[in-house]
Amino acid sequence: MAAPAPHGTQTLTEHHWAPERHGRITSLCDETVASTPGIRSLSHFGNGILDFVVCRTDRRPLGALIGDLGDERDEESLPGSRLLLSTQDIGVLLQPLGTGELMRTVVSNREGCLWGGRVKPGEYLAAVTDTADGADAMDTSMNALVTRIRREVHRLSDELPGGDSTAKPGLSAVDGGRMPLRVDFGTAATPEPAYEERLRALWLGHVNTTDLQYAAYYRDWTLVCAGDVFESDDLGPKFLSVSVRARRTAYRELSRSLRGHLIRLADALGLVAPAQAGRPAVERLVLDVQEGAVYLVWTSSREFLVGVTLDQTQVANADAQLQRLAGAVRGVTEPPR
Known part of the structure; x- marks a missing residue:
């Protein structure tokens, strides 16, 4: 009808x-x-x-x-x-x-x-x-x-999908170095000190305890680097049921597990928005849960970033922060092997 x-x-x-x-x-x-x-x-x-x-x-x-x-x-x-x-x-x-x-x-x-x-x-x-x-x-x-x-x-409470528009974003730097930023490099990273330091500096400028609390960079589905502030005292209550180590491992496993699901998501999106030649079929994915969100942003057909916030009020701010980090990563040239 x-x-x-x-x-x-x-x-x-x-x-x-x-x-x-x-x-x-x-x-x-x-x-x-x-x-x-x-x-x-x-x-x-x-x-x-x-x-x-x-x-x-x-x-x-x-x-x-x-x-x-x-x-x-x-x-x-x-x-x-x-x-x-x-x-x-x-x-x-x-x-x-x-x-x-x-x-x-x-x-x-x-x-x-x-x-x-x-x-x-x-x-x-x-x-x-x-x-x-x-x-x-x-x-x-x-x-x-x-x-x-x-x-x-339904007379139910607001779950804040997309976050709280009034929430203030995090600082662009990790509070003068007092917050423990940990950055690990994967097998896709070229072991060249200057290259690693440039990436570390980008994570220091974008990952913080307020909004974007974890970010990882992948090339051909292999880890280049991952950094987080999970060990900050401010985030302690977020790890009562899942430890810092377990959460780091879980996000890496999630990134691998999503590869097959992205084929189905790309097929669904392609029904209404077929990708341009040479572009990724999916360029952005947001998975908004009740306590924060997981984001994937593609910087090229081979490379993407994963971001995480554990604070539901900061979902929009963390999304924007990851977009800024992705833009900065595009400018970091991998040194010759």
Whole structure:
């Protein structure tokens, strides 16, 4: 059933979805799409089943990319559905970290972005943008939408998806050297003192106890270097159930484990935003859990960085800090072997 709306959007519902019983959720979703031009479509799922899709009426058909499925709801919801299926498995990988459930996933490249999130157990949203500059606005709007549905419909507390916009970011340096920054070099690093010192200086300038508390640099899925401030006294309460050593090991194992899942994420993103030739299929991945987030940012088709924050209020700030570190790493030339 298609229900036209007055702002250039259309709501396509499944039979089991009763607007008279669930109208507030439907109207909040429609309002979000209408007020965020970058959102191509938004899908609502309950217990793994599609409930409805809100989409823009001026969008180009997806059939040319994914093939004609015979149902507009199925075509529009397919990228988000595949994203949410992938996040179920990724959520299992994150459980040993002891930082809570995966509640928001963002996967993007220069052509578009997919957003997937948990409103509460059994209720999920997915959103799509197929414009290069639509990702940030969609992310902001979808985070706000989840919070509104939780508060206004379910009377639940705010889990701060995307972090707290009022939180102050960390210092650009590790507090005059008083915070213990540990940097380890992997087998992909060239053992040249000047090169290692340049990388160490970058980690000193970006990794801190406030927002970005861990960052690792990989080339061809092999570690170049990893640094963290996990041994700081300020972070002591974060390691009551998972030790510093275990957490360092877990993040390295997570980086390796995500390699196979990224193929599925790239396939989902490719349905709406095929990568440019010579560019990574996925250029940014955010895994936002209840206590912080894990980020992956590609600096080239061979190289990427992993970042971590353990503070939910600092999720946006840590994301921005890792982006700055990634930009700086691009300027560090590997010495000849």
